Amino acid sequence: MSLTNExxxxxxxxxxxxxxxxWVQPYGxxxxxxxxxxxxxxxxxxxxxxxxxxxxxxxxxxxHYPHLKGAELAVVYHLHNLTDNIRIRFKVFTDIASPDxxxxxxxxxxxxxxxxxxxxxxxxxxxxxxxxxxxxxxxxMDYFPMRKEFPLEDQSRVDKDDEMFxxxxxxx
Amino acid sequence: MSDHILLPEGSIEKLTTTLNLxxxxxxxxxxxQNILELDGExxxxxxxxxxxxxxxxxxxxxxxxxxxxxxxxxxxxxxxSPLNNMGWHITCExxxxxxxxxxxxxxxIIIMELSRISDHLICNSIVGVDSGAFSGFLxxxxxxxxxYEIYEEVCGSRLTTNIGxxxxxxxxxxxxxxxxxxxFLAEYPKQLKEFEKLFNRNxxxxxxxxxxxxxxxxxxxxxxxxxxxxxxxxxDYDVRVHTPYSSYDDFDFSIPxxxxxxxxxxxxxxxxxxxxxxSLIEQAYKKVKEFKGTDAEIFHADTPAYYLPEKKDVxxxxxxxxxxxxxxxxxxxxxxxxxxxxxxxxxxxxGFYLISDGGRTPYRLHFRRPxxxxxxxxxxxxxxxxxxxxxxxxxxxxxxxxxxxx
Numbered sequence: 001m002s003l004t005n006e007x008x009x010x011x012x013x014x015x016x017x018x019x020x021x022x023w024v025q026p027y028g029x030x031x032x033x034x035x036x037x038x039x040x041x042x043x044x045x046x047x048x049x050x051x052x053x054x055x056x057x058x059x060x061x062x063x064h065y066p067h068l069k070g071a072e073l074a075v076v077y078h079l080h081n082l083t084d085n086i087r088i089r090f091k092v093f094t095d096i097a098s099p100d101x102x103x104x105x106x107x108x109x110x111x112x113x114x115x116x117x118x119x120x121x122x123x124x125x126x127x128x129x130x131x132x133x134x135x136x137x138x139x140x141m142d143y144f145p146m147r148k149e150f151p152l153e154d155q156s157r158v159d160k161d162d163e164m165f166x167x168x169x170x171x172x
Numbered sequence: 173m174s175d176h177i178l179l180p181e182g183s184i185e186k187l188t189t190t191l192n193l194x195x196x197x198x199x200x201x202x203x204x205q206n207i208l209e210l211d212g213e214x215x216x217x218x219x220x221x222x223x224x225x226x227x228x229x230x231x232x233x234x235x236x237x238x239x240x241x242x243x244x245x246x247x248x249x250x251x252x253s254p255l256n257n258m259g260w261h262i263t264c265e266x267x268x269x270x271x272x273x274x275x276x277x278x279x280x281i282i283i284m285e286l287s288r289i290s291d292h293l294i295c296n297s298i299v300g301v302d303s304g305a306f307s308g309f310l311x312x313x314x315x316x317x318x319x320y321e322i323y324e325e326v327c328g329s330r331l332t333t334n335i336g337x338x339x340x341x342x343x344x345x346x347x348x349x350x351x352x353x354x355x356f357l358a359e360y361p362k363q364l365k366e367f368e369k370l371f372n373r374n375x376x377x378x379x380x381x382x383x384x385x386x387x388x389x390x391x392x393x394x395x396x397x398x399x400x401x402x403x404x405x406x407x408d409y410d411v412r413v414h415t416p417y418s419s420y421d422d423f424d425f426s427i428p429x430x431x432x433x434x435x436x437x438x439x440x441x442x443x444x445x446x447x448x449x450x451s452l453i454e455q456a457y458k459k460v461k462e463f464k465g466t467d468a469e470i471f472h473a474d475t476p477a478y479y480l481p482e483k484k485d486v487x488x489x490x491x492x493x494x495x496x497x498x499x500x501x502x503x504x505x506x507x508x509x510x511x512x513x514x515x516x517x518x519x520x521x522x523g524f525y526l527i528s529d530g531g532r533t534p535y536r537l538h539f540r541r542p543x544x545x546x547x548x549x550x551x552x553x554x555x556x557x558x559x560x561x562x563x564x565x566x567x568x569x570x571x572x573x574x575x576x577x578x
Contacts, residue, residue, distance in 0.1 A: 026510045027266065056393055059512070059523055061538040078512055078525070078540075082393070082407070085414045089512065110396025113548045121230075136223035136577055145231060152235050 003084040005030040015045055030088045039092040040102035047107050054079035057108040062122040064147045072096040103129040121146035188216055195224050199563040202573030213559045218551045226577040233537040237502045238264050246332035249575040252291035252518040253333040254283050259515035262417050263524040264338045266513050275463050275470045276340045277419035281456040285449040290319045291518030292442040295570040299439055302567045303380045308367050318356050325349035339479035340472025385553045385565030386434035396545040399520025404441045405433030411516040423455045435568040502532040519543050519570055543575035
């Protein structure tokens, strides 16, 4: 019997009760939210369960929602069951003051770089990660650039004299 | 290997040699660094460093309307830009709920498979170069040139193509494009066959690549491998089959798989995929030719609100001018939604995770770059092997710096 979104939801509800919330299916992909301390338990269950077998971590990244006070950062996991070819997505929200989540590196080796990237850009502190250091940005950086409080430069600014890069100068 | 005594960390004398392979080493074929600890020529330990050409694409994308993100995707895997472009267009079309006419799908398949061929031929011929066989590279390179000429006919550029639009292509394929395609289909198989004759049963090449940089299917899956590298390890996962897009399900093709996941299998899988791509192009081309009359003029979907109109029309038609203005000035809001969409790019599953809050730009866009994810396995793949195996493993993984760093 092939797996359906309803079946997955059923199984997760049986296991975790009403701790998992916000069940939606945007564009057909089952999506839910897990509480902060439970991310690894949910991953472990999805990985180990004989029917679910979500053993392929497709993607892991974070989103910053500054307006959600107390749950500013969301870490999003995309998992894939390659046997039944079904994907799910789940999110874990955390407050920006103490963004500590459990690392998934013990389950998925692929989580290593992805968690480092998420740390690098959003400052999520993955507990248990073997080597949580910046990956794409310079080591000296002391902020997390993908957070929404760092907007891109205003393209219409005129105060910057930057002749080398085609901006500023007399005929600009 | 293990009975060597390593001195404590920090001591000036040591038994191993530290070698920086990269960031600008000719053998890395891109800007990334590997710090190797060598015992003689044997790699004891390696540390990979990436990020040298990080260009903040995800941040940039947060202020760009959808059509301006296409040139960003060019610069991910720049050996097969059209695949990335199409992947992005398909993501947008899924978000906007646009369905394409069949002819556009087939034209896209032609371009995507050409691009896959150009990606694989570079990778495979570079594996040849790194193992000391230069001539294969020269044989195949001229066909990459021909593929680039076809791109040029369709979109006007060669490497960073920015090909197509949301909803289709920017213009219909010209006769020259089809003539060049005919030429490619007629001549490439012969050359590819010759290339295979040079390599596949070549004793030196086999000795050099068999068993080198091998990975088991379990480890490959755990490391998030996708694409030819995963298939070489024996897992028949291909996005074109598992989540069909762009009418791939209209065609017959098979997914070549390897057994051992070593450099030799990766090489064979890529070669076989080129044959499959050739057959896909032929099938798609045949179907394209079946469209006659006005049907043969269709090269985009009828979605004026998102499809950037042809420049000629912008100057002569009121409606086209309005839509052009609305799209360029960013007055067209995109619907709110959350979507993960992926395509089979040259190196594997290229995914786009797009969150839109209903504004003119994405709220968040994340690129799942296959290279970035499978590169983590490199340290494990080369451990205990020879330095020259590390080089050949690196090229057979087809690491593209642009895709690593985003």
